Amino acid sequence: MNYGDIAQSRLTAIAGCSLRGDGVTRLPFTPEHRAALEHILSWTAAAGLQAEMDAAGTLIARRGGPGEGKTFLIGSHQDSVPNGGRYDGIMGIVLGCLALEKLRNDGVSLPFAVEVFAFADEEGVRFPTALLGPRALAGTLNTRDLVRADRDGITLGAALAAFGGDPAHIPALRRDPTRILGYLEAHIEQGPVLERKSVPLGVVTGICGIERNALRFTGTTGHAGTVPMADRRDALVAASRFITAVSDHASRTNAIRATVGTIKVAPNAVNAIPDIAEFPLEIRSVDDAARASFADRMHSMGNDIAAASGLTFDMDRTYLQPAVACDPVLTNTLAKAIADSKYPAVALPSGATHDASAMSDLCPIAMLFVRCKNGLSHHPDEYASAADMGAAVDAIAEFLRSLAS
Amino acid sequence: MNYGDIAQSRLTAIAGCSLRGDGVTRLPFTPEHRAALEHILSWTAAAGLQAEMDAAGTLIARRGGPGEGKTFLIGSHQDSVPNGGRYDGIMGIVLGCLALEKLRNDGVSLPFAVEVFAFADEEGVRFPTALLGPRALAGTLNTRDLVRADRDGITLGAALAAFGGDPAHIPALRRDPTRILGYLEAHIEQGPVLERKSVPLGVVTGICGIERNALRFTGTTGHAGTVPMADRRDALVAASRFITAVSDHASRTNAIRATVGTIKVAPNAVNAIPDIAEFPLEIRSVDDAARASFADRMHSMGNDIAAASGLTFDMDRTYLQPAVACDPVLTNTLAKAIADSKYPAVALPSGATHDASAMSDLCPIAMLFVRCKNGLSHHPDEYASAADMGAAVDAIAEFLRSLAS
Numbered sequence: 001m002n003y004g005d006i007a008q009s010r011l012t013a014i015a016g017c018s019l020r021g022d023g024v025t026r027l028p029f030t031p032e033h034r035a036a037l038e039h040i041l042s043w044t045a046a047a048g049l050q051a052e053m054d055a056a057g058t059l060i061a062r063r064g065g066p067g068e069g070k071t072f073l074i075g076s077h078q079d080s081v082p083n084g085g086r087y088d089g090i091m092g093i094v095l096g097c098l099a100l101e102k103l104r105n106d107g108v109s110l111p112f113a114v115e116v117f118a119f120a121d122e123e124g125v126r127f128p129t130a131l132l133g134p135r136a137l138a139g140t141l142n143t144r145d146l147v148r149a150d151r152d153g154i155t156l157g158a159a160l161a162a163f164g165g166d167p168a169h170i171p172a173l174r175r176d177p178t179r180i181l182g183y184l185e186a187h188i189e190q191g192p193v194l195e196r197k198s199v200p201l202g203v204v205t206g207i208c209g210i211e212r213n214a215l216r217f218t219g220t221t222g223h224a225g226t227v228p229m230a231d232r233r234d235a236l237v238a239a240s241r242f243i244t245a246v247s248d249h250a251s252r253t254n255a256i257r258a259t260v261g262t263i264k265v266a267p268n269a270v271n272a273i274p275d276i277a278e279f280p281l282e283i284r285s286v287d288d289a290a291r292a293s294f295a296d297r298m299h300s301m302g303n304d305i306a307a308a309s310g311l312t313f314d315m316d317r318t319y320l321q322p323a324v325a326c327d328p329v330l331t332n333t334l335a336k337a338i339a340d341s342k343y344p345a346v347a348l349p350s351g352a353t354h355d356a357s358a359m360s361d362l363c364p365i366a367m368l369f370v371r372c373k374n375g376l377s378h379h380p381d382e383y384a385s386a387a388d389m390g391a392a393v394d395a396i397a398e399f400l401r402s403l404a405s
Numbered sequence: 406m407n408y409g410d411i412a413q414s415r416l417t418a419i420a421g422c423s424l425r426g427d428g429v430t431r432l433p434f435t436p437e438h439r440a441a442l443e444h445i446l447s448w449t450a451a452a453g454l455q456a457e458m459d460a461a462g463t464l465i466a467r468r469g470g471p472g473e474g475k476t477f478l479i480g481s482h483q484d485s486v487p488n489g490g491r492y493d494g495i496m497g498i499v500l501g502c503l504a505l506e507k508l509r510n511d512g513v514s515l516p517f518a519v520e521v522f523a524f525a526d527e528e529g530v531r532f533p534t535a536l537l538g539p540r541a542l543a544g545t546l547n548t549r550d551l552v553r554a555d556r557d558g559i560t561l562g563a564a565l566a567a568f569g570g571d572p573a574h575i576p577a578l579r580r581d582p583t584r585i586l587g588y589l590e591a592h593i594e595q596g597p598v599l600e601r602k603s604v605p606l607g608v609v610t611g612i613c614g615i616e617r618n619a620l621r622f623t624g625t626t627g628h629a630g631t632v633p634m635a636d637r638r639d640a641l642v643a644a645s646r647f648i649t650a651v652s653d654h655a656s657r658t659n660a661i662r663a664t665v666g667t668i669k670v671a672p673n674a675v676n677a678i679p680d681i682a683e684f685p686l687e688i689r690s691v692d693d694a695a696r697a698s699f700a701d702r703m704h705s706m707g708n709d710i711a712a713a714s715g716l717t718f719d720m721d722r723t724y725l726q727p728a729v730a731c732d733p734v735l736t737n738t739l740a741k742a743i744a745d746s747k748y749p750a751v752a753l754p755s756g757a758t759h760d761a762s763a764m765s766d767l768c769p770i771a772m773l774f775v776r777c778k779n780g781l782s783h784h785p786d787e788y789a790s791a792a793d794m795g796a797a798v799d800a801i802a803e804f805l806r807s808l809a810s
Contacts, residue, residue: 191631224664225756226596229656240648247642251634259629262673270666270685280675351630
């Protein structure tokens with residue numbers, strides 16, 4: 001059995017560590033999490049790693065290096081969304097373990113230590129916060145997050161302690177950046193780009209920054225029968241012009257992903273001209289300046305559309321998360337490692353947030369994307385092939401060898 | 406006091422026949438309706454008319470004509486929407502009474518009889534049906550409507566009988582069309598056209614036909630961060646292109662009023678690309694052929710927009726009410742009567758349904774619109790000025806004189 005097949009069979013087995021129902025439902029600090037750790041420990045043992053859980057509930061498996069050398073980090077998260085798939089998060093852990101198993105089987109020695117992390121909570125489903133493990137390592141955890149409760153009233157701190165963690169010890173988990181070479185995370189793409197290009201692996205250029213805005217066109221309502229078209233100040237028509245233009249403008253660049261996912265009009269009757277149309281505009285980009293400039297353009301375009309029809313327009317930013325750049329040296333090394341494994345290295349942004357976002361506060365990061373069937377994720381039908389995962393194991397192993405040379 | 410001031414003071418007084426709350430709430434066959442009839446009887450008495458309520462609850466006030474001559478009909482409705490205004494409906498009754506009062510005061514004799522109708526129920530608010538009075542006269546009442554109940558479970562028939570009507574006698578109310586000269590209804594415009602043109606009165610060309618359609622664009626959902634713009638099949642973007650185009654196309658013609666008053670998307674999350682956008686399209690026109698052709702064009706435009714982005718489009722007609730033409734001879738006579746009263750006669754369609762819609766099954770119809778402040782109707786702030794109503798009284802009186810000559 002090759003590494004890809006082993007990955008597939010391990011992921012099938014660990015998918016059983018789930019609440020009942022479609023797909024995988026594995027929340028942090030639960031019996032399902034506990035059961036999953038038993039699987040992960042068997043993977044780390046097969047790679048000859050020393051494993052233990054840290055105070056933040058992260059399982060850390062270490063391959064020692066010579067002397068007082070530095071450490072390279074590999075990680076991902078064990079948890080899933082409700083009724084999620086078998087790959088999101090957990091695949092990154094299995095691929096990291098298999099890459100180290102391959103290096104051991106191939107008799108490769110490295111001049112640095114390697115640690116594989118199985119973070120407890122990236123999805124933020126159980127608690128209204130996430131990324132406990134990487135934030136603890138980076139020293140960026142807001143300790144107030146530990147008193148946030150799940151819907152049963154159990155706080156994150158209490159759940160962690162009951163699971164064998166130690167909230168009081170979290171500050172001591174902070175790593176010394178000078179001792180860390182970098183962090184690599186492998187993840188399914190969760191999008192259609194690699195499948196469209198018919199390649200198994202992609203190199204992530206950065207993790208998109210995200211801004212959300214609350215938008216509103218305000219016009220004048222009226223009877224659908226009695227107000228001539230020329231006299232209308234129809235908020236939905238203005239919103240439609242705007243949403244069309246957002247899509248057209250964003251499509252003219254590779255830098256921007258802009259989405260209107262929901263919309264509400266008032267008075268909301270079949271025969272009443274809408275006087276209010278409210279909707280959010282989410283803009284993502286790996287280029288913060290491009291994102292900000294796009295938002296500015298859309299703001300003035302909204303004003304223009306409103307002015308042309310006698311409406312008013314409001315746009316208020318409600319959320320901002322800056323982009324995270326992947327490290328050029330690590331990313332370049334990863335791209336070469338993929339190319340050495342005979343696949344083209346497609347560069348693409350990550351539209352979603354990952355553990356790597358939090359790890360970037362500690363050290364340089366890189367991310368490897370694995371092709372995802374039909375671009376589907378957070379869904380029971382989420383799928384990556386054994387062959388693609390095998391290619392990822394090869395690429396990660398080659399990446400670590402290249403770092404050593 | 407001139408007729409306009411009398412109209413205003415009568416409408417102020419009868420507005421008191423209302424349930425408590427903002428504006429006027431006067432539903433058919435209620436104590437408020439009963440109280441309103443006392444006011445209306447005083448108006449008919451002042452015009453020297455003979456009044457009685459018919460079996461369908463319509464108060465009919467008659468000015469006799471010579472011998473076995475024909476009868477001209479004038480009418481409107483006494484009821485309001487909840488928290489409606491002081492003019493919608495009831496103003497047409499007061500103006501008809503005042504026009505006959507003026508003719509009497511001026512000593513004008515007519516070679517035909519005139520009847521003024523105060524219909525019970527045009528708004529269709531209390532019962533899930535409307536236009537009982539005019540349908541009874543036209544012989545188009547579906548007697549199944551009499552068993553439709555209000556939200557207290559009282560049927561229309563029972564409410565009518567308790568009010569002094571006689572459901573069993575309704576079929577006998579049907580008028581002989583050969584004995585009827587025509588029907589005139591005066592109504593506030595309920596739109597902004599006359600105000601924009603700074604004229605008090607308008608002549609209605611016809612009552613818009615109405616069709617409603619259920620529309621749906623179906624695309625593919627996906628993560629707002631991971632799906633590049635070029636790979637999206639976004640149902641809301643397609644719907645936005647469509648709604649924009651509907652407005653642009655309808656604005657290029659005077660014949661069409663097209664409205665999207667509500668919209669629903671799925672999955673309806675800020676960070677999910679919508680795969681479904683559903684909304685109604687209402688199209689109104691006095692020209693049924695133009696309406697049908699516009700609907701056809703929008704249907705194929707929807708298909709084109711969907712095809713261009715890999716979505717599907719569905720459009721199903723859910724409601725159809727044909728247009729009602731106003732009689733050219735009566736309408737022309739009305740326009741001349743307005744012009745004789747020194748105002749320009751602006752021709753405009755009625756976007757809303759009226760008692761005249763049902764009366765058109767009995768006889769030729771004409772409609773006179775009175776300027777409406779801010780285009781506002783079905784609202785406590787609904788307003789027509791005494792001067793404009795005075796002009797309407799003059800025009801109706803002159804219209805009746807012209808018919809006689």
